[in-house]
Amino acid sequence: MNTASPIATHTIDFKAAARDLLPPGASYDACLSCGLCSAGCPASGLEGMDPRRFIRMAMLGMNEELSTTPWIWTCTQCQRCKYVCPMSIDVAVLVGLARGAWPTEKKPSGIVRSCEAQLRFPGTSAMGLQEEDFVETVEETVASVRGQGDRFARLEAPIDRQGAHFFVNQNSREPATEPEEMGPLWKIFDYVGADWTYSSTGWAAENFCMFTGDDQAWRKMVEQRVAAVNRLGCKVWLNTECGHSFYTVWKGVERFGLKADFEPASLVSYYARWIREGRLPVNAEWNTQGIKFTVQDPCQLVRKSLGDTMADDIRYVARMLVGEENFIDMAPSRSANYCCGGGGGFLQAGMKEQRWAYGKRKFDQITSTQADYVLTPCHNCHSQIEDLARHFHGGYRVVHFWTLICLSLGMLGEHERKYLGPDLARLGLGA
Amino acid sequence: MIKEPRRHQAELLVIGSGLAGMAASLFALARGVSVAQVGNSGVIAFTTGYLDLLGHDERGFVDDPWQALIRLREDEPRHPLANVTENDIRAAFTSFTQSLTEMGLGYTAPGAHNVLALTPAGTLKPTLSLPLTMQPAIAAMAAGLDTLIVDFTGLNGFSAREVVANLSQRWPGLRAARIGFPDMDSGAEVYAEVLARALEVPATRQLLAERIGPLLGSAQALGLPAILGVHRPDHVHRELQSLLGVPVFEIPTMPPAVPGVRLRELFETRLPQCGVALEPQHRVKRLELHTQGVTAHLEDAYGEVTIEAAAAVLATGRFTSGGLRADPNAIRETLVNLAVSQPEGRAHWYRPDYFDPRGHAINRSGVMVDEQWRPLDATGKPAHPRLFAAGSLLAHQDWIRQRCGAGVAIATAYKAVDAATQAARSG
Structure with a gap:
């Protein structure tokens, strides 16, 4: 990205825009300038900016500066500033506006390219995976999982099955680069007897168009996905372990006034439900070594959408999986949690130094739990937290929920352990 | 898009999540009352961490707050602290600081005298209980x-x-x-x-x-x-x-400061673990009062939430927290439109000198309550038999000048919860 002298397509009048964007009764005039937003924001200080400064500059009419500051690409729009603000002032909404006003060629190219890729094919994959490749990869991987033993002989991963209860999306990372990671997810569906389907269109669980600030592209993406679910007549759109793909669809439907005949849900809530109902009888008996775990609350799933109900489900599943005594919460957590710095397109923005600086706070939080593993139901959190461990020489690993669920139920295959350490590499596999 | 409606039910609804609201939830938990709580964090992050009972009166700094309370009962009989017995204040304060300590934020036990504690500027102020780190x-x-x-x-x-x-x-x-x-x-x-x-x-x-x-x-x-x-x-x-x-x-540093963030995060973490249905950082939009209790309507990031409770404690704070609002000609209570004790007109809100040691009338405005801590309506009668009020929202106190913010919050929350529990359980 060229940040030397970006020139905005047009200079936004932020104060005027705020009047239109904020809900009735809310106003930046209410800002006390107290700085809780900045003290609680991991992006404070990057590019010489912080949330309080952003709001003050907006109030002072410093529109050109705000229209050109590259800080907006380091703000992940996680809304923690709004959460801790005594006046509930939303800075992220102005950041989204500022992003949209940048000329496309000046925006971080990684985010722009990901969005363009999503718009190119009906599968909506940010990694450019075409529908026939997705279908083929799923079919090949199903065959491979069936080969793991008799208990999986009838396992299925249906595609385009009309009238299935669950429409399941899939982050492109798995079919594109690590298809074996889809196995544990399917095994869980198989175990609980879920009535589910993938779709050949609108299957991908990522949406970088929102992060470009281009509302029309965001809308188009959501429209394609909503149409895909409506087409199959599914009751529940089940978002797999990913944060922003949930937010972009759920929020997008509301924001763009789309007609969606289904209920949006997070897979983790269903893990929790199935465990409570006894359909997924996980336990922590495997954890005889007392391996410690913590969880990362994805901002998009918790603070920005489903709230502490989601955070509670995440913890319930984690505790059941690893044992009460082996679960250590981060502080702060749940709705007050810090963004890891993987969101908002930051991972794709090419601003590594800034992203690491942002993530240092998350790294410190994790380090002070002394956990061996971080569980997170979000691919961007997963990648960022792993990268933080590499960069800052952390001693932890990052793992998906589906991996531990299958480990606990004794059905995790030998090649489905990419994210486990040597301590768990062979557990349950026999000699 | 199809969304499941979300409802909570509890015996007691606490509205507000400043010191008074948090203290109310703790006191209710201690009585085995089920609690739902809603509130923006308000200004809890602006505290120094010190818990003052009564630090200043017309004689100046108060050394013995218990003696000063005796004088307060004579001089200011309508002051909220003048309407709580010494035993109740002690019980409330001790219970609150013990709870904080047990939850992992150590506080000194309230003693017989105030101590002089350091301010961010290196001046001294009297307070009753302080964090162990200070x-x-x-x-x-x-x-x-x-x-x-x-x-x-x-x-x-x-x-x-x-x-x-x-x-x-x-x-x-x-x-x-x-x-x-x-x-x-x-x-x-x-x-x-x-x-x-x-x-x-x-x-x-x-x-x-x-x-x-x-x-x-x-x-x-x-x-x-x-x-x-x-x-x-x-x-x-x-x-x-x-x-x-x-x-x-x-x-302490200039607010907002770490001691306040500690309190907020402690409550937000521990209260749900103790069974409180906490909706942090949200405000009740509408409160319905009916014979059997109250129904609160609010909206979080996901959508509408409804809370049903047999009684409610209103602890929504003053102007900054949004419990009171100063309109051009009158001060009003924002949620239920309760009667507000206030000066006769805007011209009387402030004295000419901002630093006048006698204070300003606007700071003593607020909601009036009966002996059961039920807020009054315009006719001077309790607005509702199951609605109670506590904290800085109450009239006839000037907590900043009198250094009695925590005292008013904790003592009145204790009494309001006491009365609300009886009402909630009266069938």
């Missing part, structure tokens, strides 16, 4: 120990030199030093909250101790801005003392 300052000052006060490059709102300059006559052994905080010493602005979180990492404590150690010289104690961790301050405090080998104490 307590060693009292003994160090009393003994006149050689003490080093350290501040940090880039940290606004706290100056060691200022503290030393203001205290040096009373405490001659004080000395100031400024250092860079480990890994945050570029000169750019740093925030106390960020330093506090960094000190939760053992390696950062070690690095900080290595920077401070050589500066100690003959110092027998060390004062730092309030940055000793957020969620385990007592642990961080002990660890740093052991690394440095001298008593360490915190001094």
